[in-house]
Amino acid sequence: MLAFELSFWQSTLLKTVVVLSVIPAAAVILGYVFLLKMMAHMQSRLGPMEPGGFHGWFQLIGDGIKFIQKEDIIPAEADRRVFAIAPVIVLVSTFLLYIVLPAGPDLVVQDLDVGIFYALAVSSLSVIGVLMAGWASANKYSLLGSLRAAGQLIAYELPLVLAVVGVVIQAGTMSLQGIVHAQADGEIFGVGLIGNPYLLTQALGFVIFVAASQAELTQTPFDMPVAESELVAGYMTEYSGFRFLFFFMAEFGTAFALSAIAATLYLGGWSVPFVEGNLANVLGPFVLGAKIMLVAFLIFWMRFTFPRFREDQLQAFAWKILIPLSLLNIVATGVLKVAF
Amino acid sequence: MPKIPGQGLVKGLGVTFKTMLQPAVTVQYPKEREEPVGRARGVIALKEENCTACMLCARECPDWCIYIEGHKEKRPPRREGGKPRTVNALDRFDIDYALCMYCGICVEVCPFDALFWSPEFEYSEVRIADLLHDKDKLGEWMEGVPEPQPLEAGAVKKK
Secondary structure (H helix, E strand, O other): OOOOOOHHHHHHHHHHHHHHHHHHHHHHHHHHHHHHHHHHHOOOOOOOOOOOOOOOOOOOHHHHHHHHOOOOOOOOOOOOHHHHHHHHHHHHHHHHHHHOOOOOOOOOOOOOOOHHHHHHHHOOOOHHHHHHHHOOOOOOHHHHHHHHHHHHHHHHHHHHHHHHHHHHHHHHHOOHHHHHHHHHHEEEEEEOOOOOHHHHHHHHHHHHHHHHEEEOOOOOOOOHHHOOOHHHOOOOOOOOHHHHHHHHHHHHHHHHHHHHHHHHOOOOOOOOOOOOHHHHHHHHHHHHHHHHHHHHHHHHHHHHHHOOHOOOHHHHHHHHHHHHEEEEEEEEEEEEHHHH | OOOOOHHHHHHHHHHHHHHHHOOOOOOOOOOOOOOOOOOOOOOEEEOOOHHHOOOOOOOOOOOOOOEEEEEEEEEEOOOOOOOOOOEEEEEEEEEOOOOOOOOOHHHHOOOOOEEEEEEOOOOOOHHHHHHOOHHHHHHHHHHHHHOOOOOOOOOOOOO
């Protein structure tokens, strides 16, 4: 437990401030490290080098300032209210994700008993925002893009959930804190040295989870909803200024949150061997951060390597490969859980 | 070797990972400078003593960006008691690089080898009118022009 007690409103204020500042920070860090720098080096470029003096670290912050200064354009034919509120809904679904992410034994906004269930439920809220954005834009490309997004997000929600079921069966709990503790206290053939990160037993689930979250983020190779060469950025076509910034922040904020969920489910979350009690509260965020960067590296590595799927290949990949594999994973996990 | 499904995907990941670890090919131009290759087509240089102001280049130029002015001069006769020779002397040879499209036709058509491609490329100006360069400037660029390549085996040089 913490050494000091905070009253309800103090802790609520603190949690609100932390979550509100973590999401833009996470978006900027992921955007800078992976989108600007890693992609550049993978293409034998340098990326931004001038803004801020040192390797262009200020680039994305400067971009953000630019977006805020821009005029807020709403097309004449657009459904003004729905158009205006759609990016907020997308961003709020990202904010809601951060509520259950544990960064230490006591560092969590609210440790829900149905934590992972809640996380997957609110992450799919963004589909509604995307559909609203596409429909309200009064633009055929936006509409096509948003319908593609809806079809894709619904198709890939299934393997995402089914991959998580394997972890839930093995841990015996849906609480993210419970899953972290189950991994930290676990044993590999009676040896409890490093706990039992579920990456070892649920490797197939991890692969499915990463592939499906890639699709949930509408990143290449699953970026048909925003395919800039065919659909002119899909549902984001008509957005500019800070509303576009909301979509951008939501995309990278969600990437960070899904990486955090993957790190929690499969890599042991904030736990690190031989660290207990209050020290875990201090080290936890850094350990979790390192694991998040590892998972995010995998996601963005694939994003910058593979070309876009065709629309039918996308659906076939979800329904014919990922879902049967994840069902197989559940059966195997269940049988082994009962057997041992 | 039998094909494993997903083999190509892994190979692709390997390519991007390897590229990431290698230094980038980008040259940070104003801070570091890469020497262009000798025969790079950066700018057109003029070897003034070869020019006879024959106007062929100016007439072939698709953009009409070459300005030539000259006058007739008498020179002493080649043989004792002969008639004085008449030659064309060059007064002005300007190329307007704001118009030039670097097609190189002037270099091709020059019958006296007075025009050359030079690898020099740092001659940008703030004002567009300053891109009109005279024959002194064009002559300075001759420094960077490499010697012509040796003739092929068996080729005979014209006298």
